[in-house]
Amino acid sequence: DTGVSQDPRHKITKRGQNVTFRCDPISEHNRLYWYRQTLGQGPEFLTYFQNEAQLEKSRLLSNRFSAERPKGSFSTLEIQRTEQGDSAMYLCASSPGTGIINEKLFFGSGTQLSVL
């Protein structure tokens, strides 16, 4: 257990439905990242928060995806009008944000999304 919690662990939904995932980072960590991983691929960067500010969003992310981190604590990732291509493991990671290089990212266990 890395200390990064994600909920739910698994989500099955029908195409066209909206889904929301939650991530609770390690409490003193300023930086929070969302990644997506499909079978046989490495994690793909989606978005990054420094405290409550969303500082980067991947160009690959369609406008159906939105993420928030109110008050710089937990984060939510919402997918609207889900498509079968959204089926993947959604990983959250956090890091202290001290500004040093090689800062370690701590990954949560992920939310496995299946869109039927």
Next chain:
Amino acid sequence: QKEVEQNSGPLSVPEGAIASLNCTYSDRVSQSFFWYRQYSGKSPELIMSIYSNGDKEDGRFTAQLNKASQYVSLLIRDSQPSDSATYLCAVEGSGGYNKLIFGAGTRLAVHP
């Protein structure tokens, strides 16, 4: 061309042998490099980081970096069946906030 490339494997080695995993990257300005291990159905865990040319050793693991050739490798000595996993190479992307660009991973199988 992908930003980070790895041979998908599987790489099969006998127990006790040295496993050699390789990775190339395309962005010449990359400064930080990481190896993550991922067991099936689990999240990635960091096993090595390296940012200077040469070798870095930690227990049975040695990371090697050659920035001129844009090449990173991971050696696992005395491989154990418990090392069987997917090994992900990651490179820090631009921005300076530890955004990582991952390769697709190499699946390692250590057989008794």
